[in-house]
Amino acid sequence: MPPLIQARGLAKRFGKQIALDHVDFAVEPGRIVGLIGPNGAGKTTALRAILGLASYEGELEVLGREPFGARALLMREATFIADVAVLPAWLRVEQAVEFVAGVHPRFRRERAQELLAKAEIAGARRIGALSKGMRTMVHLALTMAIDARLLVLDEPTLGLDILARRGFYDALVNDYMDETRTILITTHQVEEVENLLTDVIFIDRGRIVLDCSVEDIGARYAAVAVAEDKVIAARAEHPFYERPMLGKKVLYFEQPDFDKLAAFGEVVAPTVADLFVAKVSEGRAA
Amino acid sequence: MKTYLCLVRREFWENRAIWIMPCCIGGALVIAALSGHVEIAQADLPEQNRSVAAMALFAFGAVFYIALSIYSCWYLLECLYADRKDRSVLFWKSMPVSDTATVLSKLFVGLIAIPAVYFAVADLSTLLMAGIVSARTSLAGALWQPKFWLQLQVLWVYAILTSAIWYLPVCGWLLVVSAWAKRAVVLWAILPPLAAILVERLFTGTHVIANMVNGRLFGYRHAAFYDPTQHHEWSMRAGDPAAALAGVGSPLGLGSFLSNPETWIGALCGAGLIAVAVQLRMRRAEA
Numbered sequence: 001m002p003p004l005i006q007a008r009g010l011a012k013r014f015g016k017q018i019a020l021d022h023v024d025f026a027v028e029p030g031r032i033v034g035l036i037g038p039n040g041a042g043k044t045t046a047l048r049a050i051l052g053l054a055s056y057e058g059e060l061e062v063l064g065r066e067p068f069g070a071r072a073l074l075m076r077e078a079t080f081i082a083d084v085a086v087l088p089a090w091l092r093v094e095q096a097v098e099f100v101a102g103v104h105p106r107f108r109r110e111r112a113q114e115l116l117a118k119a120e121i122a123g124a125r126r127i128g129a130l131s132k133g134m135r136t137m138v139h140l141a142l143t144m145a146i147d148a149r150l151l152v153l154d155e156p157t158l159g160l161d162i163l164a165r166r167g168f169y170d171a172l173v174n175d176y177m178d179e180t181r182t183i184l185i186t187t188h189q190v191e192e193v194e195n196l197l198t199d200v201i202f203i204d205r206g207r208i209v210l211d212c213s214v215e216d217i218g219a220r221y222a223a224v225a226v227a228e229d230k231v232i233a234a235r236a237e238h239p240f241y242e243r244p245m246l247g248k249k250v251l252y253f254e255q256p257d258f259d260k261l262a263a264f265g266e267v268v269a270p271t272v273a274d275l276f277v278a279k280v281s282e283g284r285a286a
Numbered sequence: 287m288k289t290y291l292c293l294v295r296r297e298f299w300e301n302r303a304i305w306i307m308p309c310c311i312g313g314a315l316v317i318a319a320l321s322g323h324v325e326i327a328q329a330d331l332p333e334q335n336r337s338v339a340a341m342a343l344f345a346f347g348a349v350f351y352i353a354l355s356i357y358s359c360w361y362l363l364e365c366l367y368a369d370r371k372d373r374s375v376l377f378w379k380s381m382p383v384s385d386t387a388t389v390l391s392k393l394f395v396g397l398i399a400i401p402a403v404y405f406a407v408a409d410l411s412t413l414l415m416a417g418i419v420s421a422r423t424s425l426a427g428a429l430w431q432p433k434f435w436l437q438l439q440v441l442w443v444y445a446i447l448t449s450a451i452w453y454l455p456v457c458g459w460l461l462v463v464s465a466w467a468k469r470a471v472v473l474w475a476i477l478p479p480l481a482a483i484l485v486e487r488l489f490t491g492t493h494v495i496a497n498m499v500n501g502r503l504f505g506y507r508h509a510a511f512y513d514p515t516q517h518h519e520w521s522m523r524a525g526d527p528a529a530a531l532a533g534v535g536s537p538l539g540l541g542s543f544l545s546n547p548e549t550w551i552g553a554l555c556g557a558g559l560i561a562v563a564v565q566l567r568m569r570r571a572e573a
Contacts, residue, residue, distance in 0.1 A: 053379060053571045069568070072384035080380050088300070088374035095299050102292030103381050139377070 002064075004029050004150055004182050005050060009058035012045050019045040021206040022058060027199075029149070030179045034193050035186040036276055037203035043186040046203070047154050050184070051080055063150060076105060080152035081139055089128030093121055093138055100142050112145035115175070133164030140168060144176045151176075153185045157192065169196060194272040202279050209283045210275070218269035222256035223278075225249070226264045234264040241278035252278040289383060293391035294399060300368075301361060304395075308404045311353055312411030315346060319415040319422075343412055347438060350408040351445065354401055362396040362457050363471050366464035366567060375571055385567040389461060393560060396457060397450040405442045412438075444538050448510045452543075455502060455552045458559025465566035502552060510543045 003026035012020040020042045027033050037043045048054040050062050052071030060067060063077050087096065093116065101109045116123065119137045127135055136157070143151065157165040173196060177183065187193055200217075202210040212220060225248045226234045235242075237260060239251035252270060253261060261267045270278065298304060366389070369375040378388065413435075460475060467474040483496045543549055 048571065051379075055569060071379065071568075072382050072387070075380060075382040080376075082376040082380070083373065086373045086376040088369065088372055088377070090300055091374075092299075095296075099292055099296055100381065102295075103289050103383050105382070143380075 001029050003027055004063060005184070006061045007046075007050075007059065010046065010049060010060050011057040012042075012049060012054070018206050020049070020056070023203070023206070023208045025201055025208060025211055027182060027184060029182050031198045032177065032183045032185070032196055033199040033201060034190075034197040034272075035184060035201050035203060036188070036190055036272075037186075038188055038280065041203045042206040043188075043203055044154060045206075047080075047082070047152055047184070047186055051078070051082075051152060077148055078150035078152065079143055079146050079148045080154065081143055081156050082152075082154040083156075083158060087127045087135055087139055089126065091127050092123065093125055093127070093130075094123030096127070096138065096142060097123070100146070104146060106147040107142075108145050108147065112141050115141035115144060115171075133160050133167070136160060136164060136168060137171075140171060144171070149181060151181065151183045153183065155187055156185070157187075157189075165192060169193070172196075190273040190276050197272070200272055200276075202276055204280045204283050207283070209279045214272065217272070217275060220255065221270050221275055222253045222258065222261055222267050223270040223274060224251050224253070224261050224265045224267050226251055230264050234261075237261065240282045243277075250274075289387060290391055290394075293383065293387060294395055297365070297392065297395040297399070301395075303357065304361075304400055304403055305407075307353060307357055308350060308407035311350060312407045312414075315411050315415050316418065319418040343416070343434060343438060346412050346415070347408055347442070350404050354404040358396045358400050359456075359460060361400060362392070362460040363464050363475055365392040365396070366461060366563070367467060367471050370570060379571065386564050389465070389560065389564045389567055393457060393461065397453075398446065401446040401450075405446065408442070409439070440538070444540070445510070448540075448543055449506055451549060451553055452506045452509060453502075454556025455559060456556075458556040458563065461563035462559050462566065465563045465570060501548070505548075509539070509546055509549065511539050 005025075005027040007023060007025050009022045009024065010020055011018075011022045023042075023046070035043050035046065045054070049056040049060055050067060052062075052067035052069070052074050055068050062074060065074055067074055091099075097109060097112050097116075100107045100112070113123075116138065119134070119141065121130070121134055121138055121141075127138065130138065140156075157168050160168065169192070172183070185193055185197070194214075197214055199213045200210065201208060224234065225245060227248055231242075231249050231251075234249075234251050237251075237253060237257065239253050241252040242249050244250075248265075251264075252275070256267070258267055369378060459479075463471055463475045479495070479499055483493075483499065486492060486495050
């Protein structure tokens with residue numbers, strides 16, 4: 001199957017500032033991909049380009065289309081939640097359902113109503129009268145009732161409390177995700193999504209610093225907690241990043257030689273969050 | 287078509303003032319008719335009565351029309367800016383609705399739907415008011431004159447349609463500002479034309495832009511009606527029903543309006559500006 005999203009030399013600049021510096025990446029169908037980067041890394045710029053919300057340079061194909069100028073067509077098969085609380089305050093919940101049902105050919109009204117009932121949100125209420133967490137659930141209910149092949153989430157849980165965040169991701173994984181769908185999530189809160197993702201793309205300062213499936217992380221990267229007396233010897237194996245931890249140093253290795261590393265301490269696969277910090281720091285030091 | 291219907295309905299959900307404002311004006315008129323002194327009943331001659339009554343109805347219509355013009359301008363200036371300001375544009379843009387459809391639906395609401403609502407409410411409230419005044423003055427038909435009422439209907443429809451064409455460049459400009467400005471839409475709508483006028487005057491000493499703006503803003507009556515000052519006389523001359531029907535269109539300068547090159551040059555500029563607004567809408571996702 002061809003990739004759902006294919007970017008080659010994707011670039012965008014705002015005046016002198018380079019937001020995206022000719023990046024290449026692909027998103028395969030059926031995956032949950034995390035586009036992870038610090039604030040201002042170019043995540044949102046990349047998403048805007050993918051969703052047809054902004055112009056760009058380079059090659060970009062989403063669901064077989066160039067997104068800019070074809071947003072309306074694209075949105076029949078793809079949908080997105082950009083940030084929390086973008087539903088307008090004046091809109092009633094039932095009006096939102098009515099509207100989406102009217103303009104979206106792949107929207108299932110019953111499904112939305114079912115999800116709203118489950119979240120105990122009454123249709124007559126205005127969005128403005130709902131809590132931030134409830135607004136997010138309304139938006140998620142509308143989105144999940146759309147039979148889309150690609151769902152893009154841009155910092156979907158920003159500013160929500162932990163209960164609302166959990167509820168959001170639980171609903172997403174249990175009630176929405178299946179093999180016909182693909183989800184692309186951007187976030188800078190890595191810990192929150194790391195158990196969810198099948199693939200990660202790290203982005204910093206407009207460049208991609210890592211593009212890897214989660215299951216490959218263990219084979220491609222290793223973290224070793226090394227005691228002080230062995231650090232110099234361990235450094236000979238070319239760690240790309242190290243950080244102190246409780247009197248030891250954690251060294252990170254790419255394409256590691258596991259047999260050699262075992263001599264310095266316990267070798268583990270780094271968590272996505274740790275790997276992210278390591279790769280971004282490496283990129284910035286270079 | 288269904289999409290456009292949904293888009294128009296959405297505008298009515300968001301802008302409840304579309305209904306509330308004319309209803310307030312209409313309500314005020316009806317209350318005035320119920321409680322005020324009815325002076326017109328004191329006119330002696332039936333002919334005079336009718337003349338005064340016709341003028342009153344016409345004046346009430348004018349009140350609605352002025353309120354409508356102001357509100358429509360405000361609506362067009364605000365419509366593409368409001369959802370960028372509250373960021374809900376990111377929700378609307380997640381729907382399979384093109385930016386062209388969005389902009390055109392808003393243009394339709396500003397030019398046709400809002401005037402139609404004002405027309406309906408104006409009709410209803412003047413009818414109510416005429417009925418009340420007639421009942422109170424015991425002069426049956428003092429304000430209720432079918433012929434004049436009919437003429438007023440034609441006048442409304444004519445005014446809505448011709449002003450939609452005439453003011454297209456103004457509306458296009460308002461939509462461009464609404465799609466583009468990051469803040470202070472009112473200032474952005476007014477200042478650039480003003481600056482252009484001043485710059486022209488300063489450097490070339492001419493008034494071409496000033497005349498163009500002036501002609502567009504205040505030239506509508508002249509372009510669309512033969513002689514607007516003669517208006518109420520026209521309604522009086524229509525003595526019998528047949529003549530009234532025949533005379534309905536007499537002050538309406540449809541032929542000269544449609545054959546006036548200014549009408550179509552303006553409409554063309556308007557279409558161009560609307561295309562620009564669509565392009566801006568495509569590129570701007572936030573205020």
